[in-house]
Amino acid sequence: MKSSPFRWSVHGDGKSISPGTVVSPQERLSWGRTIGIGAQHVVAMFGATFLVPLLTGFPPSTTLLFSGIGTILFLIITAGRVPSYLGSSFAFIAPIGAAMNQHGMGGALGGLVMAGAVLAVIGLVVHIAGSHWIQTVMPPVVTGSIVALIGLNLAPTAKTNFEQGAVTGLVTVAAILLAAVLFRGLLGRLSILVGVLTGYLVAVLRGEVDFSAINEAAWIGLPEFHTPEFHVSVIGLFVPVVLVLVAENIGHVKSVAAMTGQDLDPYTGRALMADGVATIIAGTGGGSGTTTYAENIGVMAASKVYSTAAYWVAGIIAVLLSLFPKFGALIATVPPGVLGGAGVVLYGMIGILGVRIWVQNRVNFANPINLSVAGVSLVVGIANFTWTVGELTFEGIALGTAAALLIFHGMGLIARWRGTEPLDAAEDTGAQPSKLG
Numbered sequence: 404m405k406s407s408p409f410r411w412s413v414h415g416d417g418k419s420i421s422p423g424t425v426v427s428p429q430e431r432l433s434w435g436r437t438i439g440i441g442a443q444h445v446v447a448m449f450g451a452t453f454l455v456p457l458l459t460g461f462p463p464s465t466t467l468l469f470s471g472i473g474t475i476l477f478l479i480i481t482a483g484r485v486p487s488y489l490g491s492s493f494a495f496i497a498p499i500g501a502a503m504n505q506h507g508m509g510g511a512l513g514g515l516v517m518a519g520a521v522l523a524v525i526g527l528v529v530h531i532a533g534s535h536w537i538q539t540v541m542p543p544v545v546t547g548s549i550v551a552l553i554g555l556n557l558a559p560t561a562k563t564n565f566e567q568g569a570v571t572g573l574v575t576v577a578a579i580l581l582a583a584v585l586f587r588g589l590l591g592r593l594s595i596l597v598g599v600l601t602g603y604l605v606a607v608l609r610g611e612v613d614f615s616a617i618n619e620a621a622w623i624g625l626p627e628f629h630t631p632e633f634h635v636s637v638i639g640l641f642v643p644v645v646l647v648l649v650a651e652n653i654g655h656v657k658s659v660a661a662m663t664g665q666d667l668d669p670y671t672g673r674a675l676m677a678d679g680v681a682t683i684i685a686g687t688g689g690g691s692g693t694t695t696y697a698e699n700i701g702v703m704a705a706s707k708v709y710s711t712a713a714y715w716v717a718g719i720i721a722v723l724l725s726l727f728p729k730f731g732a733l734i735a736t737v738p739p740g741v742l743g744g745a746g747v748v749l750y751g752m753i754g755i756l757g758v759r760i761w762v763q764n765r766v767n768f769a770n771p772i773n774l775s776v777a778g779v780s781l782v783v784g785i786a787n788f789t790w791t792v793g794e795l796t797f798e799g800i801a802l803g804t805a806a807a808l809l810i811f812h813g814m815g816l817i818a819r820w821r822g823t824e825p826l827d828a829a830e831d832t833g834a835q836p837s838k839l840g
Contacts, residue, residue: 441716464731469690471721473681523679530672551757552784568740575602575744
């Protein structure tokens with residue numbers, strides 16, 4: 404029987420989960436419990452998804468609408484087999500900012516559409532040919548470098564916002580860090596949201612928040628829509644981000660497969676295509692580019708519920724919330740100091756996620772090729788090197804990505820040709836383990 408995104412069997416009695424078992428993507432608990440878990444997914448994605456439009460100047464309600472629509476499309480395209488919420492991708496923050504400076508919001512939206520189209524094509528190729536070739540083209544040393552440079556490239560943006568409200572920004576940073584270690588379960592995983600709310604409260608007390616836009620907004624209405632404009636000069640800004648989205652989506656599918664014990668490899672291509680289509684649609688109407696959300700994996704791991712029915716609920720709730728303009732206006736009142744504080748933590752975390760990829764895959768930096776890939780690409784990305792060729796402008800993320808790919812494959816090719824390909828360094832037999840192992 405073919406998988407259907409609209410059909411779920413009830414797990415057990417629909418009320419409880421037996422020890423050692425999980426609610427699979429094709430199952431659900433009672434609808435009351437499923438709706439409650441779906442609402443948890445909305446809370447989990449909330450802070451991060453709204454932070455992207457606040458940092459880039461996009462309309463928050465529009466971004467929320469398209470994240471909900473994107474989630475529903477993802478569930479349909481993956482035939483209800485891959486549970487995921489498609490929230491705003493932080494990988495697009497730097498390209499959107501650069502494109503906005505050059506061509507305004509329309510140019511940034513055009514870049515999102517182009518990036519989504521490339522991702523959808525890659526998804527189609529993966530669906531037909533499998534995903535093994537991606538590992539060959541983008542091994543962990545390359546993937547980790549790209550993720551790291553995207554996060555660290557945003558450091559100047561965080562500083563600019565932080566300096567506009569240093570006290571509020573400092574409180575926001577402290578609240579995020581404390582929430583991560585003070586609270587357990589869902590609240591601990593929502594440390595960014597807790598920190599932003601705390602910083603917002605301090606900003607209100609300090610008179611840094613302007614509420615006039617809320618009074619002017621209607622209670623019910625459609626979000627603010629914008630149309631894309633297409634410029635050749637933004638291609639170099641957005642296309643490199645696709646490589647990060649590929650890594651994120653593949654990682655998400657593998658994580659869910661490991662936690663549910665199901666073989667989801669046949670759905671990897673569909674997941675990539677779905678995220679590509681969702682990003683295209685978001686770019687067409689004024690929303691931010693999307694990606695699968697690690698925050699929601701945390702909710703699934705804690706609840707043991709991997710039902711795609713809960714994500715249908717989350718997607719529908721997101722769409723309904725986007726139809727309240729006052730809600731979107733309230734989100735848009737978050738001041739720069741709060742955004743700067745959140746950015747300090749968040750951008751640093753994105754950078755370290757790249758390092759985690761190296762660690763998890765035991766990338767050997769005694770190998771000069773790996774060392775060169777990481778070192779050169781990070782400097783290019785962090786310093787935001789820029790190269791203009793005609794109408795095309797390539798900035799730090801694009802050039803850093805190109806550097807990582809060219810150095811890895813170029814040095815490897817020459818080393819194999821010359822017979823100088825470095826071997827892994829032998830273990831140091833004289834080394835003693837530390838207390839941390």
